Amino acid sequence: MHASTKRTCLAGLIAVILLVLAGFVFQHWQTWILFTATKAIGYGLVALGIITLMRGGLVSFGQGLVYCTGAYASGLMATRLGVTDAPVLLVVGMLASALLALIVSPLIARYRGIFFAMLTVALSMVLYGVLVKMNAIGGSDGFTLPEPTFLGWQPSVDYADLALYLLAAVVAVVASTATRLYYDSMAGLVALAVRENELRVEYLGSSVFKVTVRHFTIAGALGGLGGTLNGMALGHIDPLFSFWTTSGEFVFIAVLAGYISVSAVFLSAMILELVRSFSNLYFPETWQLILGGFLIVVIVFLPGGIGSFWERVKEGRAARAQAEQEEGAGS
């Protein structure tokens, strides 16, 4: 196994252990954090998909499409077919969204920049429009989901949040480890070249079209996972999952995180959730105002996202080391 692969898997393993331990700590200390963290992981998974697209130079402003598709696919599975097993529902949501993304990606892979963003918005709003009018599945009210079970085990009310959080943590780590491994693979690195210059990549014999389709499908799968997870966490899904403002929040998380680090996504999702919870609690009338202000501050002061923060620290250390070396050589 390659050294960097080993390091990534090890980091994933450590992350799982830490997150699980944190889960048990918060279960006995501040239980509300578990619910917030589960929701943040759901958002983070969708944003991880956007970051995957961002590495190829594209930003989707309509990830609500796959988020909502995943939530509805697994939600209907739970209410209509009586399947309440959370891992099964996650797989169903993921596959449904990935399939949808695979079907629409050849159409949207021809677009770049603003047009790509707007076409994805259009698709998500088509889904919103359809769901609002479909009264058979709740129309604009959506529907309520049954309590999830975990491989046949039905946790008691006190432990329901913890169980879902633990599952979410494992899913988050597996998903981010897998995407990290993909980013560092040959196929994943081509994306960075696509971001720099598409035409040259084509001349060198790689297909930009294939990269885009692959990324959109991955983003779809991650969006489906996030949607299913948040559907289970909230216990209720409605067409607003596909509304453009929901998609805006995903882009916010992705930009806040930057496209360099995969763990930064979950951190920035958690920050967003905490800012939202606190402003909801203390400024219920003006939480959007605070969210918007926070967003502007982040874009002004951290244009590369939280993930670039580490890079900057690393660069700073390297520059200082070099300066010291030169000083030493001079004296």
Add this chain to the structure above:
Amino acid sequence: MEFADILTILVDGVVYASWLFIVALGLTLIFGVLQILNLAHGSLYAVGAYAAASFTMLVPYFGLPPAFSLLAMLIAALAVALVLAPILERGLLRLFYGRDEVLILLVTYAVFLVLEDVTKLVWGVQPYYVFEPRNLFGNVEIGQLFYVGYDLMLIVLAAICGLAVWLGLNKTTTGKVVLAVIHNPDVSACMGVRVNWIYLLAFFVGVFLAALAGAYTAPLISVQPGISVNVIILSFAVVIIGGLGSIPGAAIGALVVGIARAAAVYEFPEAEIFIIYLVMAIVLVFRPEGLFQRTQARKI
């Protein structure tokens, strides 16, 4: 389908298209000059509508005849543009010129969030009804049906706005300077053009048009939180169908969206919301850059 039905759909569609065109005109102008797709444009429309609701209330207060409410709405739109355009363009957007266009999109999303709450703070959450001006023009008979004269006046207003912007761009010196800036801001700056002023001017006109559309549609709707969200998505569809940065494109796009929506309302009410995006998706499949946009060469 009877002829009368078609006529109804056409008239309704064109009325809807007229105010949508005014909003989209501002959006497309801002995009053309500043290369910014303004997600907060719908909020500016909403602020215009609220301001008009407040300003028209002053008309009876000062004992003026009801016709003055038309003037009050114009002043409201102008006031909104005078206050918000400099704050947003000079105070905020200026910081992000030359950065990633998606980043700027996100900044305007943040402005949208902020303006949503600011309008709630200023005007509260209860709806406003501005029905007075709608009675000013009486009713007009077309075919066998009566239409509110005010609605038809909106079509005239849209035509005036479109013509004014087109003439302003193509027949005045300032307009030619704006076109030069659209073509190449750096070279324009070298030739002595104050590009910053042109940006502010274009943004000001864009905000004014959004607020104007909001002000003059206030009598047709109940002015309440949430109107901005739908307007922005509709006007996006319009400019994408027509081609970003094109005035005739905005007009055609508005007509397509307006008539498609009216037809949907009469024939398949279930499809009202999504038919617009469906039309947009179909147009994009065949004309990736919109109906009126020239395709740009790819860079190596």
